[in-house]
């Protein structure tokens with residue numbers, strides 16, 4: 007036990023770890039304690055988020071570390087391993103276990119494990135208001151005596167009890183060398199205890215294990231490989247005999263109990279808790295139907311459940327995209343104005359590389375990053391509401407059957423839905439999924455949900471190639487292909503990369519809470535800031551790079567000189583009216599734009615890869631535009647405008663549609679849409695996938711796999727179509 | 736009562752009962768030392784197991800005394816014995832395995848398969864030598880043979896001796912069989928390591944009451960209440976939770 011509290015005097019700030027079940031109000035308390043003084047990072051080597059903050063209390067400064075929300079310390083999930091390791095290696099000066107007092111039995115399981123670990127725990131009975139409402143009264147003094155740890159009642163979102171909590175933390179931090187011994191410990195019974203003691207005694211003589219001997223003995227007995235490795239790496243002495251003996255002991259005990267030993271230990275711990283609860287918890291008021299149950303009777307009703315779900319999903323989508331649109335337009339317009347203002351600093355007509363870099367490269371790039379912000383902020387506002395209120399788990403409950411059939415989790419629905427708006431916030435929304443396997447599977451197929459940036463491409467191409475009565479169905483077909491491929495993709499992933507036992511669905515349906523505005527705003531801000539800091543910078547870098555590639559190298563001096571000559575010639579012609587002259591000049595400018603793009607790196611690469619894309623029915627102009635679309639899908643349309651010398655075209659451009667009709671067949675048009683739908687997501691998506699999955703490899707894998715899939719499918723469609731004679735104009 | 740107990744008896748306790756029955760048959764008495772030697776385990780394990788058997792009133796045991804079977808224990812041990820014999824019988828007569836291998840393997844199979852399967856295997860062993868039916872009609876013919884047997888009620892205890900009628904209330908049901916609004920006591924949690932432990936850590940442990948609250952609007956998953964908290968379980972997970980209905 008003393009090992010945890012070393013060496014307090016040397017620390018500038020005491021480290022306080024917050025532990026607790028999910029939905030116990032941990033985040034609320036963390037925010038209430040630390041305010042704005044927090045920092046979000048990752049635990050070394052893993053993608054589990056690590057939040058840290060500081061709190062001043064009198065003369066003391068505490069560093070508060072928010073551990074991942076877990077139900078236990080068994081090393082099953084990454085979160086539990088991270089939490090367990092931090093408690094042992096991080097040597098926090100105090101551990102605050104936040105317990106949902108309205109559901110003490112299950113919540114105390116973690117507390118009992120912390121007690122067994124010998125950590126210096128302070129128990130925060132949070133949601134004590136809810137407990138009272140439920141008619142539960144908890145004797146904190148008795149509980150404190152039973153568990154051997156200070157117990158404080160709190161109400162997180164009102165900030166009640168935090169003062170006492172900090173006082174208790176301060177006492178426990180100062181209270182070296184030893185916190186009071188627990189009055190009781192879990193008694194594992196006559197069959198197990200003697201062996202346990204013996205094992206603990208053998209471990210205790212090793213300095214590395216001394217502080218937690220009983221805990222380590224329990225873990226070894228459970229057959230926890232992680233613990234064995236830890237002991238092996240910490241102990242200079244040979245541990246082989248201990249492990250062998252533990253294995254033998256485990257087999258023996260499992261023979262006696264006819265059951266896995268971990269299960270027996272869990273049983274006993276719950277037995278201990280049930281006993282403790284019987285002593286300290288009393289039902290004062292008549293147990294009536296809880297508020298939550300009353301809400302659930304409507305929200306999860308057999309007939310109303312799905313409509314309510316659909317309504318809330320619609321609201322989320324609407325909030326994120328429809329309400330976000332004016333903000334996005336505002337940002338775009340603002341950056342457009344800024345670009346113009348900066349451009350105006352240069353003399354009119356003069357071309358300058360610096361101006362081009364500033365206006366088109368940097369200002370355009372920053373605008374391109376910030377334009378995602380409204381969506382991300384609004385989406386996470388909505389998600390925070392759904393999560394904090396407790397509805398998110400219900401949404402998964404309602405949708406799970408459908409999603410499970412596809413091979414995903416009920417909670418995958420929201421990210422997939424958001425994917426139709428924009429893939430970037432959708433990928434960030436996969437954070438709500440608890441297991442890495444579910445998260446990655448969802449994340450990898452997400453780009454197949456056709457995002458709104460691809461809509462301009464369809465809007466340009468479909469009317470260009472298809473008669474009006476086919477235009478609606480065509481759009482649906484494209485979307486349906488994306489969904490079908492996503493479903494097939496998940497199935498494929500499930501039998502290849504993510505094979506094996508799917509994570510259990512056991513999910514808590516927490517009681518409903520009214521979320522606090524502050525909680526929602528903090529959540530929203532956290533995500534947005536994370537996006538800007540971790541993804542925004544990369545996206546900016548890549549977009550500047552892509553811009554540079556589309557501008558450099560410039561055409562040779564004689565080409566430029568020719569355009570100059572032509573321009574002077576037009577200006578010199580007296581026979582043209584003002585109107586005609588302007589048109590002629592514009593046409594010349596468009597031709598110059600085309601020549602410049604053709605000469606640029608992107609144009610050259612486009613020409614270079616064109617032969618490879620020829621079997622798909624694409625020429626160099628399409629290839630070049632597809633490359634440009636890496637920056638953002640909708641850029642495809644603008645690029646096509648440039649390569650066909652119609653200037654900055656948008657999806658409504660009739661002249662561009664003319665050109666397309668002249669040059670391509672409907673089959674080619676369809677192939678372009680198909681390719682845009684499936685192929686390589688935009689680089690903002692790739693960057694976010696990299697950040698959220700924690701590794702470049704997944705982003706590259708996704709880009710590679712989707713592009714390969716797009717290539718194969720488009721190839722098949724174009725070749726089959728050509729064979730059937732649809733390829734000709 | 737016996738059926739239920741039988742069900743709850745853990746694998747290794749069955750082995751103990753069987754061994755004790757054998758020893759009493761051979762030497763007239765069973766001693767801890769002999770049991771330990773026969774089963775190739777430590778004497779301390781034997782004591783522990785005996786204590787637990789004694790608490791179930793299956794054996795009479797006090798330290799340093801001979802071990803005897805109680806009435807219930809005897810009935811159960813014989814039942815286990817018969818199951819073992821009929822399996823060995825099947826292995827020898829149908830599959831042509833030699834006696835020694837058959838004995839060892841029967842031991843392992845009997846813990847892994849249910850009573851019904853053992854009965855059918857045994858019945859099949861009896862049926863086969865007497866039939867000269869072409870292979871493609873075999874299945875139909877056996878079904879008839881089995882149905883007749885079942886009507887006569889003779890196959891359950893092919894070694895003779897009446898068994899208590901099956902206790903319908905005690906047949907194991909799972910949390911997936913419960914209707915919304917029903918409450919039951921958890922008997923045990925089966926399933927694979929990881930999901931099973933997860934369930935247990937969330938409070939789904941032996942003897943805890945479990946109430947099914949509702950089904951999802953699409954029919955799956957279900958919401959259950961255990962230890963004061965609501966959990967959502969897929970049917971396939973609920974099926975791993977064996978429960979016993981509680982009368983309200």
Ligand SMILES: Nc1nc2c(ncn2[C@@H]2O[C@H](COP(=O)(O)OP(=O)(O)O)[C@@H](O)[C@H]2O)c(=O)[nH]1
Nearest residue numbers: 029030031032033034133161162163394519521
């Ligand atoms: N009634 C009540 N609600 C609380 C209390 N503490 C937190 N909440 C609410 O519970 C919900 C979930 O809290 P959160 O901190 O996100 O839980 P976490 O999952 O443990 O991080 C939020 O809506 C909070 O406003 C409390 O003491 N009483």
